[in-house]
Amino acid sequence: MGYDKNVLRNVLLRLRDLGVDGVLIGSTVLLLHLNVDEFEDDIDLFVTNFSPYIDEDTVRSISAKLGCELTQNEWGTPALYCIFNDSEVVVELHENVLDLYIPESVIRAAKEVKVMDVRVKCITIEDYVVLKARAGRDHDLEDLGVIADLIKNGRLRVDINFIKERVRNEFPDEEKLLLSRLKNVGFKV
Secondary structure (H helix, E strand, C coil): CCEEHHHHHHHHHHHHHCCCCEEECCHHHHHHHCCCCEECCCEEEEECCCCCCCCHHHHHHHHHHHCCEEEECCCCCEEEEEEECCEEEEEEEECCCCCCCCCHHHHHCCEEEEECCEEEEECCHHHHHHHHHHHCCHHHHHHHHHHHHHHHCCCCCCCHHHHHHHHHHHCHHHHHHHHHHHHHCCCCC
């Protein structure tokens, strides 16, 4: 499953036109920071103006208007399986339920980025790193290792002090664990 920046732009614009407000939280954040033109993973959107879990009729309506199939990921997160410009795209609509928790401060700190001519909010790369460390699954740690290599090779810049501060302020009970995970994959924390 792959799609280009134009497809990403169109998906985000169509969602906005249908009244979906949100912040990008997944791997798209990293890829936008790297300024790539091709994307492969799902579009993970943290919805800020309604509950994707509670407002099922709203999600069904959005899915129908987009011409997408409404599905769920393995945790029950609503997911829209769509075809745009002959490209398969899955849009997962997230909120703070089940095993996902994104602090309000992370959402408030989201920055606007341009996807061609469309402005969209996405979490900072530093917050993406913190959330990956907190998730701590094998694939998250592998992704963090890739990010650490990108930093080491000068392809990506992050504010390590901001990462440490975010961990300390939002996850004080997990601070040692999270910083240890980051150090083990190559971050200089």
